[in-house]
Amino acid sequence: MSIPRLIVFDLDFTLWDCGGTWCDCLSPPFRVNGKRIEDRTGRLVRLYDDVHEILAHCDDHAITLALASRTEKPTWARELLSHLDITHRFAFAEIYPSSKLRHFAALQKDSGFAYEEMLFFDDEMRNIHEVGGLGVTSIYVRDGMTADLFHSSLNEFADRQNPHRG
Template sequence: MPRLIVFDLDFTLWDCGGTWCDCLSPPFRQQHGQIVDRTGRHVRLYDDVDAILAYCDQHEITMGLASRTEQPRWASELLDMLDITHRFPFAEIYPSSKLRHFAALQKATGWDYASMLFFDDEMRNIREVGELSVTSIYVREGLSNELFHDSLQQFADANRDA
């Protein structure tokens, strides 16, 4: 198992009405059991994300976030509203390269990059972070159970001899 699983936010863990969270229009509010912005864009976790986070909790896998956003405060507010902030003891949420995010995660945890698994929807991030020896998984349309569990196997296979 990975020591740390790192997730991107936009188009990986959540959908913000088809855009990035920094393109939303606060204030955010609960409306009919949903989180919406001022214009009515609906913010939601992808269908399988709750089960994936629960799996990580059950297997005591530490989780982190790496999100390149121009509005870190908005992302943090949405994480709070979705009631998942507590699941991520490590969160690098600010406008910068994912390489900077991962350098901070590595420094904070003391763990080797090879012990990390990363999910992101942008191929440039997958390529960059993959060069660090992090098992990096491209997420096409939101994280799914199938992709998550296939990726755990891919991580295990890549680290079998380590």
């Protein structure tokens, strides 16, 4: 089965939930209390339940990972990634307010991977359409990343790579 050379994740409502809002709407400072991360108002920041399993699968299959987030508060996003102890999982991170097209141009340049070798997950349909137009297999995330969505998307990627398989 063909696997992506690079898998790219959005952050808000894709890899994590920040108390029902975007990370740039939180109120630092962030507090780490055991495994809980909260902002000043008590909003809980958490990875979706299957994210660790998904990241482990990518590690096991030597799939390079990246982030693409258009947040207005990149330092907050990076701080949350650190608190969640997943920063080291991502070889590339384009985290700044801009079009996902700019994020992907940088990812393509820095990684050397063609757009057709990438798989992208995001919760905003406008990003799915924009990035999909580049040739990236782009998957809409309705309610946060799940293992089922991830694995079905790997199959979709493989089908796009080899339309005669099956």
